[in-house]
Amino acid sequence: DAGVIQSPRHEVTEMGQEVTLRCKPISGHNSLFWYRQTMMRGLELLIYFNNNVPIDDSGMPEDRFSAKMPNASFSTLKIQPSEPRDSAVYFCASSFGGTSYEQYFGPGTRLTVT
């Protein structure tokens, strides 16, 4: 099993452009999480899905950010338009079940907005 897959691994874009990050969770997992990691704020949960349904999006910073999970094997995080302050590492994680269940993290996407 390749684990959680994220693409691209690195993304460099100009301010104002649309950015789409992709995640494939581990097969059989029913929860998916998007995190953002920065030096200033550490690791923050942006949004999570349970059975493809968004459960908590209170961490999404603003309307420029949106996330979808059209099926159990795919999710996207979109930033439109992107800004330099969005530069960070974005992680996707998946788990099976509820609390106390281990979250499995992807390798992350390093986003740089110039």
Added chain:
Amino acid sequence: AQRVTQPEKLLSVFKGAPVELKCNYSYSGSPELFWYVQYSRQRLQLLLRHISRESIKGFTADLNKGETSFHLKKPFAQEEDSAMYYCALSGRGAQKLVFGQGTRLTINP
């Protein structure tokens, strides 16, 4: 509000010395606490969780509700323990994890 505080951003100890990574939390109910670790060039992964009461790679962590702490300890540090360590909290029955800022542990030879 849920909050996890790791007061040390950087911690450096010598091989063979004891290690303690501090974690304090703020939560009004009964939390579940975790330690996650990220080794160089590897993914963030679960190290241990308080409900398991287990020792992983020689590390243990005890939940102290009176002091609202969940410090990670190892009696004799090894070079391969060098990594970034994150303490995390979830509310009982909740899936959402709140992470601390992380502590970068360096074990010197």
